[in-house]
Amino acid sequence: xxxxxxxxxxxxxxxIAIAETAxxxxxxxxxxxxxxxxxxxxxxxxAGREIMANRGKGNCIACHQVTAxxxxxxxxxxxxxxxxxxxxxEESDLRGIVTNAKxxxxxxxxxxxxxxxxxxxxxxxxxxxxxxxxxxxxLTAQEIxxxxxxxxxxxx
Amino acid sequence: MKKTLLSASAVCxxxxxxxxxxxxxxxxxxxxxxxLEITVRAPAPAHMEGSGISEIMxxxxxxxTETQAFEMDDFENPGMIFTEAAxxxxxxxxxxxxxxxASCHGTPExxxxxxxxxxxxxxxxxxxxxxxxxxxxxxxxxxxxxxxxYDKNDMLNMQxxxxxVSRGMPVDVAIDGPAAETWEMGRELYYTRTGQLDLSCANxxxxxxxxxxxxxxxxxxxxxxxxxxxxxxxxxNGVHSRFRGCVRDTRAETYSVxxxxxxxxxxxxxxxxxxLSVEGPSVRN
Numbered sequence: 001x002x003x004x005x006x007x008x009x010x011x012x013x014x015x016i017a018i019a020e021t022a023x024x025x026x027x028x029x030x031x032x033x034x035x036x037x038x039x040x041x042x043x044x045x046x047a048g049r050e051i052m053a054n055r056g057k058g059n060c061i062a063c064h065q066v067t068a069x070x071x072x073x074x075x076x077x078x079x080x081x082x083x084x085x086x087x088x089x090e091e092s093d094l095r096g097i098v099t100n101a102k103x104x105x106x107x108x109x110x111x112x113x114x115x116x117x118x119x120x121x122x123x124x125x126x127x128x129x130x131x132x133x134x135x136x137x138x139l140t141a142q143e144i145x146x147x148x149x150x151x152x153x154x155x156x
Numbered sequence: 157m158k159k160t161l162l163s164a165s166a167v168c169x170x171x172x173x174x175x176x177x178x179x180x181x182x183x184x185x186x187x188x189x190x191x192l193e194i195t196v197r198a199p200a201p202a203h204m205e206g207s208g209i210s211e212i213m214x215x216x217x218x219x220x221t222e223t224q225a226f227e228m229d230d231f232e233n234p235g236m237i238f239t240e241a242a243x244x245x246x247x248x249x250x251x252x253x254x255x256x257x258a259s260c261h262g263t264p265e266x267x268x269x270x271x272x273x274x275x276x277x278x279x280x281x282x283x284x285x286x287x288x289x290x291x292x293x294x295x296x297x298x299x300x301x302x303x304x305x306y307d308k309n310d311m312l313n314m315q316x317x318x319x320x321v322s323r324g325m326p327v328d329v330a331i332d333g334p335a336a337e338t339w340e341m342g343r344e345l346y347y348t349r350t351g352q353l354d355l356s357c358a359n360x361x362x363x364x365x366x367x368x369x370x371x372x373x374x375x376x377x378x379x380x381x382x383x384x385x386x387x388x389x390x391x392x393n394g395v396h397s398r399f400r401g402c403v404r405d406t407r408a409e410t411y412s413v414x415x416x417x418x419x420x421x422x423x424x425x426x427x428x429x430x431x432l433s434v435e436g437p438s439v440r441n
Contacts, residue, residue, distance in 0.1 A: 055370075062370040074371035078364050109363065111353040121350045121409040128404035135352060138407075 020141045023099075023116045032104030033092040038114060039141035048150030051143050058113065058139060058147055068154060079110060084156040094151045098144055113139040113147075180220050180373060182366070186435075189230055192324050198431035203331060207362055214432050215375040215384075215440060218366070223387065226439040235316055235385030235437025238392055242317035245310060251301030260298065264321050271315075271322040272434050275423040277335040284338040284423055287315050288394070288414070306414040307394030312383045316392055319383065319436030327380050327434060329426045342424025345417060351408025357425075360402075377402070379422065380429040381438030388441055395422050 021038045028034055037043075051058040053072040061069055063078035085094065096103055101110035114137045122131040139147065186194040196214040200207070216224060230236045246257045246264055261267060275286045285293070288311055292303040304311040331339040349356045360369065361377030368374070383392040396413040399421060403410040411417040 059370070074368070076369045077367040078369055078374075109355060109359045111355070115352075119350075119352055119354060119408075120348060122352050123404065123406075123408045123410070126404060126407060128400060128408075128410040130409040138352060 023114050023137050026099055026114065028096055028100070028103045029092070031093065032096040032100075032102075033090065034095040034099050035092045037145050038095070038099065039145045041142065041145065043142070043145030043147070043149030045146070045149040045153050047143075048146035048148070051139065051147050052150060057143065060147075063110065066154070082151065082154055084154060086152040086154045087156040089151075091148060091152055095144065095148045098139075098147050098151075111138065113137065114141070114144050180218055181224070182217050184217070184221075184224060186214070186216055186224070186227065188228055188323065193433075194324055194435055195326065195431070195433040196435075198326075201427065201430040204428060207358075209362060209365075209376065212378065212429060212432060213365075213376055214429075214435055214438075215378055215381055216435065216438060218373045218375040219439075219441060220373075223439060223441050226385075226387075227435075233385065233437065233439055234390070235383070235392060235439060236320065238313040238385075238437065239317040239320050242313040245314060246317065251295065251299035253298065253300045255299045257294070260294075264317050267318050268321045269325055271319045271436070272325045272327050273329055275329060275335075275338075275419065275426060277330065277333065277338075279334075282334075284335055284419060286395075286419055286422055287318065289419070291315075307397045309392075312392040312394055315394070316383050316437040319434055322434040323436070324433050327426060327429045327432050329423060329430060331423070331427045335423065338420045339423050339427065341417070342420035342422070345421045346424055349406075350403060351406030353406045353408075355406045357402065357421075376428070377425065378429045378432060379425050380432040381435040381440070383436055384438050384440045386440050392437060393440075395425075399425075 019040045021036070021040075026034055026038060049069070052060040052066065053069055055062075060066070060082070061072060061075045063076040065075040065077065065081040065083070067081075067083050069075070089097070093104065097105075097110075099114040100112035101108045102112060116135040116137055119135070122135055123129060124131050186196045188194060194214070194216075196217050198212050200209050200212050204212070216227060226232050226234070243264065249256045249259070271287060274290070275284050276290075277283075278285045278290070281293070283289075288306055291311065291314060295301045296303050304314075346357045349359065357377060360374055365374050365376045379395050379398075382395045382398070384398070385391070386393050394413070396415075396418045399418055400410045400413060411421075
């Protein structure tokens with residue numbers, strides 16, 4: 001729906017189609033990578049930086065140490081340090097990992113940040129109550145791109 | 157290409173581990189009041205073979221040194237204050253039958269060892285009973301009194317008292333015979349990922365104990381120390397309420413306190429602690 005509206009809008013104005021890909025429509029490559037921007041736009045690394053530290057958003061530092069985010073207290077050790085992630089991985093790999101890490105690392109404990117179905121007893125956020133209606137992904141399409149753009153700045 | 161990338165991340169994972177050990181003295185031993193030795197590390201029970209855990213550890217081991225200290229002296233342990241209210245309740249006649257706990261059970265000390273074997277199969281009732289459901293059965297069936305709310309004040313106080321008289325005794329819950337079915341159900345729940353974060357108890361407490369998750373130092377999620385006095389909320393906390401909080405944090409719809417699911421999970425989690433000492437009321441953050 002969103003997608004149709006957006007591309008209709010773009011077509012109407014004769015610009016390049018900016019189409020957001022819905023969580024269930026994302027296609028993964030053989031190694032779990034996602035080639036195209038899921039929002040259809042480029043990411044903003046400054047916004048991505050905030051999302052990484054925000055408990056209600058990415059909260060990536062709950063599990064990962066990131067030297068460039070040291071101003072935010074308490075970095076976890078469940079996952080590897082993300083220092084140099086932008087040198088280790090292609091942008092498409094990072095997009096795949098943030099979208100649904102299990103496509104790259106089967107059985108990973110890393111949550112899928114852009115996924116809305118297939119969960120057992122999904123809740124209504126952190127209330128402990130049942131979800132009402134369809135789930136929103138933990139991060140929006142644009143937030144995924146922002147985080148990917150930030151990860152790309154983490155060079156060795 | 158992929159291979160080198162993966163092994164690079166494996167190296168990072170291995171390097172990340174020692175970092176959190178500054179927070180707690182994971183090698184400390186727990187001796188309460190200078191005399192009561194508490195087993196906080198023990199060989200994993202046989203049923204945990206294949207879990208990757210060979211040594212089971214009390215949550216006390218993972219707490220910061222200052223938090224650990226609270227539990228080493230009963231005058232410092234805020235949880236012990238609640239046992240005094242429970243002694244009064246123990247001796248108070250309540251309900252239509254005109255009985256108190258004391259009139260049938262003698263002193264609280266006569267209950268030494270009971271907390272260590274609960275949850276436990278009750279033959280007459282044909283069900284696995286937790287301390288809570290057993291105490292409430294005594295209240296409603298034996299005393300003709302009102303049941304106490306699950307995981308609420310009166311009930312937690314009484315559980316703290318009954319745990320305290322078993323402190324130092326090894327947890328030894330039975331998982332075979334008629335309890336086996338409930339135990340299997342608990343085991344299943346332990347390994348089932350829930351919620352939008354898609355995490356199971358095992359993902360955190362089996363695969364990642366010893367690691368920091370944000371500011372929290374992950375323990376093995378044992379229940380030998382319940383009820384726990386938490387410095388965070390300054391009161392006693394029950395097992396099911398703790399389970400509830402952990403499930404909620406996976407962005408899941410939780411089971412309710414007192415539900416058959418949580419009773420089964422309690423039996424299973426208790427059995428993972430077989431061999432540790434009963435330690436309640438313990439102090440956690």
